[in-house]
Amino acid sequence: MNFDQVNVPRKLVPANYLQLGLEAQRSKQRSFKELVEKRKLPENGWADEQIEELVYQLSALDSNNFPHKVGLGEREARIACRLVARRHYNFGHGIGRSGDLLEAQPKAAGSTLLARLTNALILDLMRAIGVPSCAGCFLVPMCTGMTITLCLQSLRKRRPGAKYVLWSRIDQKSCFKAITAAGLEPVVIPCQIQGESLHTNISSFRDTIKALGVENILCLYTTTSCFAPRNSDDIYEVSKLSQEWDLPHLVNNAYGLQSVDIVRQLERAHRVGRIDYFVQSSDKNLLVPVGGAIVASFNESLLHDVASTYAGRASGSQSLDVFMTLLSLGLNGYQSLIKQRNDNFIYLRENLKKFAQSRGEVVIDSRSNSISLAITLGTIAADRMESITQLGSMLHQRGVSGTRVVVPGQIKTIDGHEFLDFGSHRSDLKVPYLTVASALGVTRIEIDKFFDIFGKCWHQLGQKKESKTILTDKELH
């Protein structure tokens, strides 16, 4: 709907008034044209109204929204509840086509356009923030773990005889289950401990490759973003190994896009070695609701293998979320979020060090982790071990979420594999610790409140008074 070729009668509005109004619309049309034609993330965020107008323009291109549609198939994107229709801006057809997430839908030009444009904007973002060599990427409407499974499944098509996945240990359940879900065999590469900090064990990777035989190995599987005191895996060295042995390399970059260090490391690793896919969560990196992941690659054709492994047509809801969010933030908005996060990380670290010092603890030195920090809980443990298990619960009850207390002695079995000291990414933890993170969107106010509450809980634990426990520590992790 637009005023082109509409002769607005002077009785409705004087022509000169209208002219001024119409002129003001030009910049909007220009930015729309630019967005579609250049497929580039705008520098500055768009106004909400402009975003919604575009989204409605797109959904109007889908056949379920045609005024005179006649639907005689089994899937016509009818939406029974108008609240549901409204919250999806009348999009109903999802994305992709039976068996390929990247295919266009003849019935749904708008959904197609939205999904592809979203992928283009993400790509533009990735290149702008530090991975200029990124060749392509797309949003998968599944969690990071399942998306990694999908990558593994598509790698298997290329290497049908290989079944081992060499995995640098990280104690996060779904990272591991991503392997078993694909029906593959995980091979755990334990981390190397330096001080109390955990690093990628490159020589163990190399030895294991030799021991198992290259032809039997599906891929190397590393993780960047993680809880301290584990560090981001040394993807630089693993990429070199990968290239050396001609083995695929899959990087779980779960929430790594928000860290400048990690992003740069991806680019550097690609330059000297090999990364087939790097996968990241859309919720943690782009601040949308849980439910999507982004597969990226330095080789565009590899992406099609993954897209065509998905068996069916998928939800378009996650694309819509990312699309609206990116338009709303613009490149500048996103970069300022990254900057704030980084500043807050430094602020958190400095304050945590002060907190530790005054209480006889230390912040474990894990310098290749630029998101998460770990503070030892030795003095409390010395006093009374049970106190520590209360700490997480106490913090949670006071509104602090996301901190994790890790204590020695936890054993966990996942799909038949036993992990000692689960949660610590190692099998010989001695000193308990607590992790805190400065993730995208955290505010200085939250950090200040945290220290206030943390201090009070610490004091209370010292006095051994806390009795009621609403959430056990176990429930929290």
Next chain:
Amino acid sequence: MNFDQVNVPRKLVPANYLQLGLEAQRSKQRSFKELVEKRKLPENGWADEQIEELVYQLSALDSNNFPHKVGLGEREARIACRLVARRHYNFGHGIGRSGDLLEAQPKAAGSTLLARLTNALILDLMRAIGVPSCAGCFLVPMCTGMTITLCLQSLRKRRPGAKYVLWSRIDQKSCFKAITAAGLEPVVIPCQIQGESLHTNISSFRDTIKALGVENILCLYTTTSCFAPRNSDDIYEVSKLSQEWDLPHLVNNAYGLQSVDIVRQLERAHRVGRIDYFVQSSDKNLLVPVGGAIVASFNESLLHDVASTYAGRASGSQSLDVFMTLLSLGLNGYQSLIKQRNDNFIYLRENLKKFAQSRGEVVIDSRSNSISLAITLGTIAADRMESITQLGSMLHQRGVSGTRVVVPGQIKTIDGHEFLDFGSHRSDLKVPYLTVASALGVTRIEIDKFFDIFGKCWHQLGQKKESKTILTDKELH
């Protein structure tokens, strides 16, 4: 927020006026209490306002919406774009917990409650419409195909040595890819042709089981809802086979919930034999946007295997859609949709027969298909084969979506398997045909318009005048 224990000053409103207003709220509170406590689908649909109020009440229970939250983890469900937050009613945490779709989240009591209540309502619905023995079900935020893959992956954990999936041929790509995506080996059981109608080949199933060896077979895999002239698989007999050989049986019930015949058949099959899982699309059966599937079982513990195979935390968006839709429709609303669909199927069939008769064609007799119908296109083909390939495009350009033209000679290779006469579910198609469906939500007006347009296209093809083709037939399927 409520008026209990709030002393509203008389200066604001006379007590008796207020009292009448408050009394009118009681029925709302009563229906809310009943919904939560009994976990039953309401008889009658709720008003939009009531649904939204409940949804907001639930999201307020999630930690990201706590007024004084302090988020120091890596995933705090922050939402950057307020349009996105609004469309998700501030839900951000998704459902499940790393590695189990059914687990509760300590950070997200509201998301947990919503997801589980949704599953309870779907279960209640399934029992009410004809599967009283259904023991449980849950919504998976992935398409039907991927959900079938998930079921196969979890079956593999129980039968690690088995790799064959015996699959009654149906020419729908994602049904087949669901097997290969899981890294399993599909074994095609061709349909039996009776007249032009296609039926499950029970003896071929039996022979193949014997030939391959039970221990090597992961499961039998059938499909109910499908395009005519293929019929719904004979799940009654396959269930008996399944029980006889102690083999899992997986039913792709893609859009079968909308058909009374199919629903009843599921219950009957369960009574005499074995069905491990039956999987159905949420969009086609519940009229929500594409993106979810429902796994159901007659054995609740089997469901946990599937839920715990999902590697990660998943989108809650699909649960929200189904939740709102079910509350909006109520049981009566859904049942009246089913009734209308059935009436419209009969109406469509009768009119199609008349149409066929007057043009020297027939409606192929596929009486175990209560959703889709196929009309032969022999006379047009006889005249000029290319005309037929235009027909689908002509209909689509005139606003008719969902009809499919099937012509002999199509060969398609999917993941290394070649299918002759793809689209026809058989390898020796002679007469081309067109399918039309009466799916949930179709209106009589649409059916009437269809015949009007179909008639005109038929006439035009006879005159060989159509030249411009916007969409090729191939693009449409």
Next chain:
Amino acid sequence: MNFDQVNVPRKLVPANYLQLGLEAQRSKQRSFKELVEKRKLPENGWADEQIEELVYQLSALDSNNFPHKVGLGEREARIACRLVARRHYNFGHGIGRSGDLLEAQPKAAGSTLLARLTNALILDLMRAIGVPSCAGCFLVPMCTGMTITLCLQSLRKRRPGAKYVLWSRIDQKSCFKAITAAGLEPVVIPCQIQGESLHTNISSFRDTIKALGVENILCLYTTTSCFAPRNSDDIYEVSKLSQEWDLPHLVNNAYGLQSVDIVRQLERAHRVGRIDYFVQSSDKNLLVPVGGAIVASFNESLLHDVASTYAGRASGSQSLDVFMTLLSLGLNGYQSLIKQRNDNFIYLRENLKKFAQSRGEVVIDSRSNSISLAITLGTIAADRMESITQLGSMLHQRGVSGTRVVVPGQIKTIDGHEFLDFGSHRSDLKVPYLTVASALGVTRIEIDKFFDIFGKCWHQLGQKKESKTILTDKELH
């Protein structure tokens, strides 16, 4: 924002898919063009999305929504609360310009267009439903009473020496206060009683004109829609008087647009005599929230007098409501509402007669009232007068709103004028009665429920059991 001159890259969507989508938009653009150029109410209602798109297009033309506005005046239509901005679709400038409701605003081309188009659509509606001679009309964002005051104020400018307003008695407070608010002198013309039905006393009008002197009389003031057993005033005869004596005639047509009889009477009266203004409520006739009235005239220039009497710029919210409602209904939608109302009136009357008959009461014959009906309450009164005053309250407590119980003996003084038997439009009421109305939007279900509840209350009153009274009868009127 539109796709004209935007080259959508093939990488985003295949050109042929897009083309189909764009073609489907044409009818929308066509109906928009027609609306603006012809200023006619569409035959059929628009979809919600289309209405909202248009409304946003219009508000984007207002300077407060220009992307790069620089506001250095005292009124820049800034909106502090985004919920408020959203509910007004970003409209902030109101309508009119200091001192003229119909003037265009240079800062607000969109608001201007919306207000004027709304007036054009109302005019089109009025002409279509029975007042083809209507020359113009406009929406005033004040209640009917204040709008009548505005009309009186503008008439005073034309007849500065005249101070009397001859008013056919109707016991509705604001009708009367409309005169005193303007600082004028009301002269009450009592109704003529025929049976128990009340009619306009034409001869009393004539006598009073003679007695007071034409030059001292500002206007004649009649009312159409009213509570039975008062009838619609005989505007046909009063119009003739008005023309005969060259006296302005003002018609309070509060909720008369919904009645075919009244609407036709307006046209007929105009043809034989004189009506200067007829004023109607927007909420009662167009089913929007309370707050607006429509001034209409058979002489366009008279309208400008009223518009320029309003001292300031006014709310545009009421125009927006009416605009959206009219587009949503379309002419057909409105006419079917009128038809339903009429059918329901007949249904209500027939059932009320049966109810009355079986209980020894009568429905008072007021055949020039096609909206409201009155049933006598003689038998209850005979038994116990207090019972009657309970009846209204009993009905209200049971969810029945809008019925009125009228009992003899009420005296009310308004601005110094005393009215005996207030509520009955006469000064000698003997038999109490209850009124019920079939107004626009009433449903048959409501009527049926009413009789159910009415019957129960009647029974209960007979048994003298009701004790608790939440709302007194006085509060209800």
Next chain:
Amino acid sequence: MNFDQVNVPRKLVPANYLQLGLEAQRSKQRSFKELVEKRKLPENGWADEQIEELVYQLSALDSNNFPHKVGLGEREARIACRLVARRHYNFGHGIGRSGDLLEAQPKAAGSTLLARLTNALILDLMRAIGVPSCAGCFLVPMCTGMTITLCLQSLRKRRPGAKYVLWSRIDQKSCFKAITAAGLEPVVIPCQIQGESLHTNISSFRDTIKALGVENILCLYTTTSCFAPRNSDDIYEVSKLSQEWDLPHLVNNAYGLQSVDIVRQLERAHRVGRIDYFVQSSDKNLLVPVGGAIVASFNESLLHDVASTYAGRASGSQSLDVFMTLLSLGLNGYQSLIKQRNDNFIYLRENLKKFAQSRGEVVIDSRSNSISLAITLGTIAADRMESITQLGSMLHQRGVSGTRVVVPGQIKTIDGHEFLDFGSHRSDLKVPYLTVASALGVTRIEIDKFFDIFGKCWHQLGQKKESKTILTDKELH
């Protein structure tokens, strides 16, 4: 809808998780309780979700939203268009009752509560920002001018013999029309000119009172906020006059609430003299869409006279806007808006002085005007008078709105009264000037952009190049 007395089954959510969620709701309930019971503006603004929840809770108390309503009256607040219903949060009954804006409605407890609570919050705000003696106030859903008319109409009821309104000249049309609309006789008191600045002529007021006779004078009528170089009227001295002669005093405080100086002056004037009513616009002071005004008084009973002069039931839309806005801002939010405005005024003034100095002009010294500023345009005028009339249009076309160019020689007749040099508030203007204002919500960015554009236009005018004029100067005022 709330969780009290609802037994949430453990199957839906673990009790401890739920408990944490419910505890987080308490502060919300507490702030709701406090708002209603204390009727005080919250210190800090509420979240959007909380505001909407409250608004829906209130509208649910109105009978049109009762689940089982039976409406048999002529006004049942039915809303035909669901978009309209939604934007009004289902409120339909308006505020007040036929003939009194402050009365409660038995059918609409929620609307009543909302309207009265809004008035209470405005009162609380007014007291907090500088008028602690304010006794009461209420929102009138009409513009400032019409609300002043309403005040005059109610004063007339108290002083029926008086017809003159003594009005300190201000060249704003609706201020003047407010008098004639009420059918009263304006008596213009010209301003006193000191330098080029305009002040209230107290001695002329005194002389006119004597000349006309107190009994013939309805009231004294002053204006605070206005365009420079007119100053805010000296309400301190006029109040003393008012008390001395026992004459009502009405203050048009159109956009004065945003100025700390004016607000304090109101309080001071009341302490030494008499102000009956002070009236202010809701849009300019509270940043809501145009359409409402606030009548306030130091004497509560005087307010009821005004409220009961309104003939009818009125729109509740304006109350809703103000209610949501006040809750959204909170007291702190509003006070910080005021502070920013004041800072920006100083910034604007300093920059305007620099601009003037460098171009041989002056900023006219009007120190009792703390919102608007006037800069002379003498040098441009000297060069070419027509250039000046282009200036306003040039600025407007470049996105600057709200500035006014005032040139000598304009004559305007309003309702029979002729004003020389209209726009300048005086009859002997020599030097043209331009006004700019720092109103609530203006940003520093806008001020900077203004000077940039102003400088360019100035330069261009000097070069006599501008030719195309879209908006004439006359259209702009």
